[in-house]
Amino acid sequence: MVVTKEAGWVGLSWYDWSDLGEIRARLDSGADPHADLWHEGPPLHLAAEYGSPDVVAELARRVGDVDTPYEGRSALWRAVFAHRRDNALALVAAGADPWRPMTGGWSPGRLSLAGPNPGLFFPFPRDKPSLSEAENAAVVEAERLIEALGDFEYEGLGLVCVAGVTAAEAARRLGATVAEGAGIDGVLDGPYPGERAGLVAATDVPGGCVVSQRRGHEVTSADVINRLSAGTVCYAMFADPKSGNLGYGSRHGVVEERDAYPGGGLVSPDSSSDEVLTAFLYQGEAVAYCCAYVGLRLTDARPVLGPPDIWLHLPPHD
Template sequence: MAVAQKADWSGIGWDDWKSLRLIRARLDAGADPNSELFFHGRPLHAAAERGTPDVVADLVPRVDDVDAEHEGRTALWKAVFANRPDNARILAEAGADPWRPMMNGWSPGRLSLATPTPDLFALPAGQTGLSEDELNAVAEARRLVDALGDFYYDGLSLACVAGVTAAEAVRRLEAVPVDGAEVEELFEDDIFENFDESLEIVGVTDVPGGCVVTQPWGYMSSTPGLTKRLSAGTVCYAMYANPKSGNQGSFTRDGEIVEWDTHPGGGHPSSEDSAEEILNSYLFRGRAIAYCCAVVGLRLTDADAVERPGMWVRLPERDYWS
């Protein structure tokens, strides 16, 4: 006996938007193509971001408005942001407007100029391309992402400090040098057996534009007590890659925390974000370490400062959470 097909979107996950058979069956059973979905937005938004071109093409004639917005974005914007040019072309051919104003100046068409397919849409008269600063930001983002490469960083914390040398960072933290052999011994003895002791040790490295303070095994480099001291007269972006809850970021300026519990590399900008932040959210989607470096102007040439610090130092005993 055939199982009745559900007439709604319950149970549909991200990967299910790649299945034309499944999505078409839901639609044919009566699932509303214009409904608002939990987390996913509208069905066309979800398909534009995560689905295949055939799923997008099947949904397009069923929706009331191909340019309907969800949280300030159209399905076309989602396709561009997710680097899905094939989906974007189908939507544009169906009448979606690449140059519809949204997201603090970043229409789908303007955002596409920062993607690997900048010729996705023809630039109409009266529309501005990317500024020189934006073009430079795109080029630097690509260079930085390539330079850092891919590496495992769950459990790591780091603080990216603009315009401050490693020596000055050590002075501000009132830290003292630690022999590299002592750090190696911590790893050999299973660092988690001496976790509290290991939290006193951080790595510090000079990089173009400032310095990086890192702790590959713990959260200390992202604590307020550390970032407030490092950011005197400058800015610091810090992050802890919490294995349980994801990347937790903060931005500190001149000893004051400006933003807390941010999500670097999360790729979910808001229409209330600045134009620069929306661009960075796209450029560093899924690249949290690169995002932390870029927003304060650090121009790393490799990942050594994060994985293999130039020096190890021991922090003095104090409350690092205030």
């Protein structure tokens, strides 16, 4: 029989990371505090993101180095990224270093300056870099954009954000015709508004335009987004009721990112500084993420929810 390092952690739920008695009992029974659990990271990293301060403190006491990185990030980095102020303080009390640069060059301490707890590690050391002017501007814009869009239901939505292109130019690139009158009403009144009818909405916004489909993923096809991104960049999302939000980025007519999770707060060891900041600022804000990805500065949700500037009928595309 093969015994894996994960063996002592089998059957653990996400809620158990806040149960000190459960975690302590597993550790006392031989569960490995350094195991890579389900490719999510060591127990301390998971507790930092999903658990409680007392569990974090217990695990920190059992590991050799509280700053051991997993995929380029320490447990403290993950606590800060997940906005877990309580767990971050528990890790610092256990000796974690807030100023060690990690993914994208961001240390946990500098990253905290862009989040809801900018005073977490004050006083800020004079010899450590703070946020740049551009990064501060990105933080301010994220707060403005998220508030401007507000909360709304977008399940089933197909959305494309296009930089530097007007709605009229988007129509031309797609070979679409303007739809008017009864043809629109008949489609929108049906059980699947816009779906299978090639009916999409297009609206000019500061920085470019938004092309959307109330229910359907036609606008997120490679053919559509590559046409729209010629000479520029666009980001598309389909809010799939079964699979969640699926994102697609296209630049200069070529898809460069597919099956991503906009607003999912995902970063990788090779994420750039800007990618880390964007993922951090727009966690749980999929529509705002799509807009920010290409620099659209919406002032409200009308370009997404309607009524749009123009309705378009798409021709058949590959």
